[in-house]
Amino acid sequence: xxxxxxxxxxxxxxxxxxxxxxxxxxxxxxxxxxxxxxxxxxxxxxxxxxxxxxxxxxxxxxxxxxxxxxxxxxxxxxxxxxxxxxxxxxxxxxxxxxxxxxxxxxxxxxxxxxxxxxxxxxxxxxxxxxxxxxxxxxxxxxxxxxxxxxxxxxxxxxxxxxxxxxxxxxxxxxxxxxxxx
Numbered sequence: 001x002x003x004x005x006x007x008x009x010x011x012x013x014x015x016x017x018x019x020x021x022x023x024x025x026x027x028x029x030x031x032x033x034x035x036x037x038x039x040x041x042x043x044x045x046x047x048x049x050x051x052x053x054x055x056x057x058x059x060x061x062x063x064x065x066x067x068x069x070x071x072x073x074x075x076x077x078x079x080x081x082x083x084x085x086x087x088x089x090x091x092x093x094x095x096x097x098x099x100x101x102x103x104x105x106x107x108x109x110x111x112x113x114x115x116x117x118x119x120x121x122x123x124x125x126x127x128x129x130x131x132x133x134x135x136x137x138x139x140x141x142x143x144x145x146x147x148x149x150x151x152x153x154x155x156x157x158x159x160x161x162x163x164x165x166x167x168x169x170x171x172x173x174x175x176x177x178x179x180x181x
Contacts, residue, residue: 036173038090038113039097039104047091049166054083057159064149072130073153076160079127083163086120105177114178117171121164128160
């Protein structure tokens, strides 16, 4: 009687499924938990820096009385206003997310953040470039700084570039998160 004997092999229980909510996953495991992402302290810091630089650019440019005579300076003021509104509103969202410990890595929210950051980055950068071109023209080529507020124009343009530099990491992180998620 050489009947086959049933072989018993121990079977391990399958691992539990990962939590559906990314906020419940352990910190440091996912690459989506980078500082600077929406809903993190780094993201809030970037938003506040964007707001501060854009507000200083706006205040310095608005303190001169002859900026409306040049179109690129008006463009810089409009871009700085948009940057201030966008950064301030997202800073409020980041503060809310940090206070209630909410995850802002929702696909729609990240897509909205990436598109908004891309639009404001393009507008801020183009306005800063246009203003710097006019400032160089007034200062170096025409030698009309004695009649204009060149120092104010240069300061406002520099603050707009700094606002764009603070906006670039936010845009890149949001765009990368949108593309990878």
